[in-house]
Amino acid sequence: MNNYIKIKNLTKKYEKNKSIKVINDITFYFEPGKTYSIMGPSGSGKSTLLNLLSLIDNPTAGSIEISNNKININNKLKNDLIRARKIGIIYQDKNLLSDFTALENVYLPNLLISKEKQKSIELAKKLIKNLGMSHRIKHFPNELSGGENQRIAIARALINNPDIILADEPTGSLDSDNAKLIFKILFNLKNKNRIIIFATHNRYFANMADCKIIMNNGNINFTNAPI
Numbered sequence: 389m390n391n392y393i394k395i396k397n398l399t400k401k402y403e404k405n406k407s408i409k410v411i412n413d414i415t416f417y418f419e420p421g422k423t424y425s426i427m428g429p430s431g432s433g434k435s436t437l438l439n440l441l442s443l444i445d446n447p448t449a450g451s452i453e454i455s456n457n458k459i460n461i462n463n464k465l466k467n468d469l470i471r472a473r474k475i476g477i478i479y480q481d482k483n484l485l486s487d488f489t490a491l492e493n494v495y496l497p498n499l500l501i502s503k504e505k506q507k508s509i510e511l512a513k514k515l516i517k518n519l520g521m522s523h524r525i526k527h528f529p530n531e532l533s534g535g536e537n538q539r540i541a542i543a544r545a546l547i548n549n550p551d552i553i554l555a556d557e558p559t560g561s562l563d564s565d566n567a568k569l570i571f572k573i574l575f576n577l578k579n580k581n582r583i584i585i586f587a588t589h590n591r592y593f594a595n596m597a598d599c600k601i602i603m604n605n606g607n608i609n610f611t612n613a614p615i
């Protein structure tokens with residue numbers, strides 16, 4: 389099967405407090421076509437796990453396999469390419485480059501890959517339109533509301549048609565109406581080849597996922613949502 393993520397005995401310790409395993413020997417299989425929510429108290433390792441999955445951070449031990457590709461954590465260049473082509477990432481805030489307009493923020497990650505500026509711009513405009521943001525393409529991030537920033541961030545994360553979408557508390561800074569809208573958009577991105585993984589403190593949104601992962605002290609429990 390394609391477009392899966394397999395993590396095996398994944399472990400992360402930070403140099404500062406070596407005795408604490410932030411991620412403690414986790415083995416898990418993320419299936420294509422499924423949505424996964426991650427819950428757990430602050431400091432339980434949600435962001436650490438997402439940063440490992442996004443190949444930004446290196447595990448202390450264990451392995452990550454994405455679609456038959458065993459990730460070599462030392463091959464930073466290759467991992468940067470895998471991330472650019474396969475993984476869309478959305479954080480709680482500060483997703484966008486402040487000196488670039490909404491349109492530029494969205495098309496730049498595609499231009500890096502396609503090298504065809506006009507095509508990248510057209511694609512970006514289409515995505516921005518789908519998210520109801522066409523009237524804001526020339527705005528800079530500080531001229532957008534929190535919800536608008538997140539919609540542009542989603543367009544940016546989608547521009548290279550990623551197989552994997554990772555969202556770390558994407559609505560953590562939004563009011564409930566905007567949070568609902570962002571999660572509606574996020575769940576609409578589900579397709580049979582794609583894995584969507586998001587961390588949230590909101591039980592209602594977490595329960596909408598196909599599988600719910602609970603983190604505690606570096607360990608995980610999981611259950612099919614809703615519970």
Ligand SMILES: Nc1ncnc2c1ncn2[C@@H]1O[C@H](COP(=O)(O)OP(=O)(O)O)[C@@H](O)[C@H]1O
Nearest residue numbers: 402404410428429430431432433434435436437
């Ligand atoms: N760069 C770092 N250096 C040292 N400790 C860190 C670092 N990043 C995170 N931690 C620690 O790892 C634990 C998990 O953090 P994190 O993954 O951000 O949790 P969550 O996202 O669930 O709130 C926390 O105890 C945090 O203090």
Ligand SMILES: [Mg+2]
Nearest residue numbers: 434435436556
């Ligand atoms: Mg976090």
